[in-house]
Amino acid sequence: MNGGVERAAEITVVQETVTVTGAVTRDTVLPMFRAIGKADLSRVKTINLERVTTIDSAGTAFIDVMMDRVPGRDACRVIAGGEVSEMLAALHADAGGARRRRRPRLLVRARKKASSAFSILYAYLQLSADVFVLAFFGFFRKMKKRPGATWEQCVRIGVESVMIIGLLSFVIGLILALQSAAQLRQFGANIFVADLLAVSVVREMGPMMTAIIVAGRTGSAIAAEVATMKVTEEMEALTVMGLDPISFVVVPKFHAITLVMPILVTLSIVAAILGGAIVAVNYLDLSPVVFFRQAFNAVGPEEFVMSIVKSLFFAWTIVIIGSFHGFRVTGGADGVGRVTTSAVVASISAVIVIDVVFSMLYLF
Amino acid sequence: MASHAVDVQSLVVEYSGTRVLDGVTCSIDAQNVTCIVGTSGCGKTTLLKTILQLVPAASGSIELLGEDVIEREPEERAELLLQVGVLFQNGALLNSLTVAENIALPLRLHTDLPDEVIARVVREKLEIVNLPGAQNLLPPELSGGMKKRAALARAIVLDPRVVFFDEPSAGLDPVSSARLDMLMLSLKKHLRMTLVVVTHKLSSIFTVADKIVFLDEGHVVFDGTLKAARASDIEVVAHFFDPFEERATEFS
Numbered sequence: 020m021n022g023g024v025e026r027a028a029e030i031t032v033v034q035e036t037v038t039v040t041g042a043v044t045r046d047t048v049l050p051m052f053r054a055i056g057k058a059d060l061s062r063v064k065t066i067n068l069e070r071v072t073t074i075d076s077a078g079t080a081f082i083d084v085m086m087d088r089v090p091g092r093d094a095c096r097v098i099a100g101g102e103v104s105e106m107l108a109a110l111h112a113d114a115g116g117a118r119r120r121r122r123p124r125l126l127v128r129a130r131k132k133a134s135s136a137f138s139i140l141y142a143y144l145q146l147s148a149d150v151f152v153l154a155f156f157g158f159f160r161k162m163k164k165r166p167g168a169t170w171e172q173c174v175r176i177g178v179e180s181v182m183i184i185g186l187l188s189f190v191i192g193l194i195l196a197l198q199s200a201a202q203l204r205q206f207g208a209n210i211f212v213a214d215l216l217a218v219s220v221v222r223e224m225g226p227m228m229t230a231i232i233v234a235g236r237t238g239s240a241i242a243a244e245v246a247t248m249k250v251t252e253e254m255e256a257l258t259v260m261g262l263d264p265i266s267f268v269v270v271p272k273f274h275a276i277t278l279v280m281p282i283l284v285t286l287s288i289v290a291a292i293l294g295g296a297i298v299a300v301n302y303l304d305l306s307p308v309v310f311f312r313q314a315f316n317a318v319g320p321e322e323f324v325m326s327i328v329k330s331l332f333f334a335w336t337i338v339i340i341g342s343f344h345g346f347r348v349t350g351g352a353d354g355v356g357r358v359t360t361s362a363v364v365a366s367i368s369a370v371i372v373i374d375v376v377f378s379m380l381y382l383f
Numbered sequence: 384m385a386s387h388a389v390d391v392q393s394l395v396v397e398y399s400g401t402r403v404l405d406g407v408t409c410s411i412d413a414q415n416v417t418c419i420v421g422t423s424g425c426g427k428t429t430l431l432k433t434i435l436q437l438v439p440a441a442s443g444s445i446e447l448l449g450e451d452v453i454e455r456e457p458e459e460r461a462e463l464l465l466q467v468g469v470l471f472q473n474g475a476l477l478n479s480l481t482v483a484e485n486i487a488l489p490l491r492l493h494t495d496l497p498d499e500v501i502a503r504v505v506r507e508k509l510e511i512v513n514l515p516g517a518q519n520l521l522p523p524e525l526s527g528g529m530k531k532r533a534a535l536a537r538a539i540v541l542d543p544r545v546v547f548f549d550e551p552s553a554g555l556d557p558v559s560s561a562r563l564d565m566l567m568l569s570l571k572k573h574l575r576m577t578l579v580v581v582t583h584k585l586s587s588i589f590t591v592a593d594k595i596v597f598l599d600e601g602h603v604v605f606d607g608t609l610k611a612a613r614a615s616d617i618e619v620v621a622h623f624f625d626p627f628e629e630r631a632t633e634f635s
């Protein structure tokens with residue numbers, strides 16, 4: 020796999036002369052680059068490339084970098100055989116011995132377009148499997164994605180949703196408390212507004228509100244981005260360059276949403292309970308201390324954890340459905356709009372279905 | 384080494400039942416420029432993408448640089464594709480990355496070159512495509528012609544042996560288009576690359592082509608030198624190379 024005998028290259032610095040021998044290619048440059056980092060080039064006047072067998076554009080770039088480090092670059096003499104000097108001039112190389120790093124053998128295979136309901140389900144499951152496997156491997160090894168991509172996605176998904184989620188959750192908390200306060204007052208059960216609010220917000224409203232907002236903002240953005248990249252042939256360009264589109268485009272979003280969703284849900288819960296507290300204090304004449312103590316006692320930590328787990332399922336579903344619809348785009352720009360809409364509708368529906376499943380789990 | 388960079392035998396390609404390529408047989412000589420020509424919608428892009436296995440073949444065989452691409456496992460194919468560069472119709476630069484990051488992407492993926500050397504390679508490639516200093520621009524900030532040149536720099540960054548071009552001059556002004564033609568000739572001459580160019584721009588064909596593969600209704604109707612193509616008496620081919628003749632007689 021390593022191109023057989025990797026015709027090694029060597030670099031030696033003797034006083035005024037740097038001698039490079041062998042194949043100076045993208046596969047052999049790194050050790051030589053390290054060597055010149057340690058070597059003393061301050062007296063070098065000649066670079067001898069006579070015994071270089073092949074050179075590619077990484078090789079010529081390396082020679083160029085080296086010449087920059089030689090004092091008086093212009094005075095430096097480069098000796099090269101006819102062939103190499105020709106290659107130097109043309110920046111050409113024999114690209115035959117290309118070596119590459121091993122890629123993990125994964126489930127990635129041709130993602131065929133599906134049409135029947137069954138094959139759509141199959142394609143959907145296949146995409147989910149690919150995303151999960153790639154996301155898992157991507158966590159432990161430096162996968163083929165852009166450095167900083169996950170962080171950038173965190174900012175995009177998280178920071179930009181903070182305001183809207185906080186605000187809407189606060190208002191929902193307020194409304195929930197107001198509606199129930201009117202009822203509870205009739206029975207003199209004012210204090211139970213805290214229980215009611217805590218339970219409904221932690222179990223339902225927090226994860227649900229967050230998921231719906233994230234589906235609307237991030238799910239649609241993912242579908243649009245994937246679809247646009249598909250329409251503009253960027254996905255095919257990635258494939259041709261040996262990059263898996265899922266690793267490169269979907270996995271950073273998957274990682275980011277996994278990190279951000281619990282924070283957003285927590286924020287939503289806190290904001291809603293604060294909204295409720297305002298009503299409780301001003302309208303039901305409860306003291307804040309009593310309200311919060313009652314609220315804390317109403318839900319245990321395990322319920323909070325359960326909510327976070329649930330919200331992660333929401334989040335993953337949103338990413339997978341968004342990219343699934345994105346990959347299914349046909350046509351041009353109008354197709355992008357269509358799949359974006361269908362991605363949002365599908366992911367909100369899926370969130371509700373998953374919520375039903377979790378509600379049944381609560382029963383047991 | 385095979386003298387044919389690409390060998391396509393009886394290739395059939397279908398899109399959900401509709402046959403687009405119906406038994407295409409053609410070959411592409413190494414270190415030559417071959418133009419794939421035909422009216423729009425005749426399947427030129429499809430042929431190109433099938434050679435790269437971005438579109439599956441229904442039947443037939445494709446040899447790329449002496450290897451059967453259809454039979455290959457995806458990983459082996461990915462390795463083979465390292466020796467291939469592709470210039471997609473609109474460049475297909477990744478919009479979220481700068482020009483330099485786009486060009487450096489294949490190097491970062493497939494080599495362990497230090498950043499300083501990568502930056503130098505990127506600079507050299509940008510000079511080759513006559514786009515010096517564009518490193519930090521984002522693709523949306525480039526004009527159509529600049530995008531194509533930047534994409535070409537990315538396509539040749541790993542010194543590929545074969546480069547595929549999908550309608551490189553579509554949407555370009557005459558000056559940019561002529562420049563791109565010159566660039567192609569220089570890639571062939573100085574870097575000894577094999578070029579496969581899908582185009583229907585006559586001026587470009589006359590400038591760059593060594594060989595013509597003419598597609599019509601899913602078949603290859605002509606496969607030969609440019610000279611032979613211009614002398615051909617096959618109706619669609621003759622008409623393509625002299626589109627005004629018929630009209631002229633019509634109006635005279």
Ligand SMILES: Nc1ncnc2c1ncn2[C@@H]1O[C@H](COP(=O)(O)OP(=O)(O)O)[C@@H](O)[C@H]1O
Pocket residue numbers: 398399403421422423424425426427428429430
């Ligand atoms: N992804 C696709 N799905 C279905 N049909 C397609 C697809 N891509 C291309 N076609 C059809 O295949 C035919 C050939 O397309 P194409 O290869 O793009 O033509 P050309 O590049 O020669 O203009 C056209 O009729 C087009 O409508």
Ligand SMILES: [Mg+2]
Pocket residue numbers: 427428429549550
């Ligand atoms: Mg086309």
